[in-house]
Amino acid sequence: MTLDTLQAQQSLIVRQRIRFMVNQYEVHAVGPDGREAGVLAFAQQKRLAFKEQVTLYTDDTKQTPLLGFKARQVIDLGATYDVTDAHGQPIGEFKKAFGASLLRSTWVLQQPGYAEMVGQERSQLVAILRRFVDSLSWLPYHFDFTIGDRPAFSVVRKWGLRDRFEVTVHDPYLDRRLVVAMAVALDALQSR
Template identity: 55%
Template sequence: MTAAMHLPRFLVRQRITLGVNRYDVHAANPDGSAGALMAFAQQKRFAFKEQVTFWSDDTRSRAVFSFRARQRLDVRAEHDVFDEHGQVIGTFGKRFGASLLRSTWTLTAPGIAATGRERSLGVALLRRVAENLPLPYHFDVTDDADGTLLMSSGRRWSLRDSYDVAVPDPRVDFRLAAAFAVALDALQER
């Protein structure tokens, strides 16, 4: 089954701002540079119930998808991803106990049950000790049934948060992958 909207590779770049987290999501060109803007995301910091809206561009005139926590202030909160019509297209959530050493998340959608975790235990432990260093790290999301790679997100060395996201599995909807990639940055420290 192919997702309604699939993009095999895209880039997520955080904008440096005060008070809100803002992200540009671009399709990746063959050379790895930023291509067309696919979405602009904004998240209020310090919200009691996490919600991030993705817009068609930074004028914020048309919301195209979003994600929202089911619970308030819960480190184990499940987050639903909604299309532009408010229909749930997938869910993700952090597995708190499993994340003590290496951050671990679940990702579900029709026909998909997957687990995402930091690729390197060493980098995961170093990130916990050196919290303020912009260390590069990678997440791999694999299918729980057969272990195939569904998507990966790699943080680049950069002062502002910058990620390369690969989605080799056509079952993974771009909107779910983009929401999860932004959540890895916006919610990772919780």
Template identity: 50%
Template sequence: MDRSRLQEHKLFRIKQDLTVMVNRYEVTREGGDGGDADVVAYAEQNWRSFKEQVTFFTDRTKSQVLFTFKARSVLDVAGTYDVLDEAGKPIGTFNKKFAASLLRSTWGVTQEDGAPPLTGRERSVFVALLRRVWSAVPFVEVLPFAWPYHFDFSSDGGERAMRVDKNFGVRDSYVLDIESPALDRRLAIAQAVALDALQER
């Protein structure tokens, strides 16, 4: 799906597929007719990559790059990631705010077009604390399900631009609801996938 058509949609579902070497994400638009036509992005993350990079393709054939996000520097303590279009031009950035994440995980998003920056926080302090307790349980990583989380991304004025809801289940699944018409869908999808790919790092 090209950028203009992608920008028309506001509700997406992201499903994760884990393999030995690669972490895969399939993004579909909600409300479609089903089948391959509903796939809007297909992403892969190589587990061996030291400098984090996730490439998003237009579909499962991986014949056309849609966009990528990658770490600005492996030495960047703030963990800044650049989101680039298929030609390598910047779309925006996101980074995890470590000091603010002690209680609730917090991310910052900037858009290349000069739109106001966004801050994303876990919606519930209670769920955030439960998730931290859960992750501290020995051998929990071998269990076939993960704890859910919910993020709201808003401007400094409090206007919500998007939300991400992770479902509880044996396979990671997320709903991305974009409320801002101007927010670049590629940047929003990149941040939503990063919540899974980079959340525990």
């Protein structure tokens, strides 16, 4: 997979693999027929790490890194995560807006040269249910990210035995690596 191939995608599907002691995710392209096409990236996150870090690779052999994100500080509710390319160069950052997230999860995402993007759960009811009824943490959710009042991208968690997310990019100039990092983070970090 090349960076150009990833950047050309307007729709992506992120699937979680169920594994012991690690969270793993596959990022798929979406073909013209609307079905999953080839794997574009593979992510792995160790559970119970003191400093949250996720590395995305070009495939599940984990030979070639594509990007990664890492918390600036040890586990913290308002931690900022730096997103870097395969060579460790910054491509953006994101953080959970702690105060705004008390009743509806809200994330702030920054891509250099762009205005700040804000992503928030669409449904207040689902957001409240997921917070206060532990057994409902599996409920699907929908995040809309905007730049001002303009849509940037959305992430929709679908029903199913394992987590599946449909990602739609509305802004053609967004760095898809940053979008993928945020989509994975919504699952990997959401409950923190």
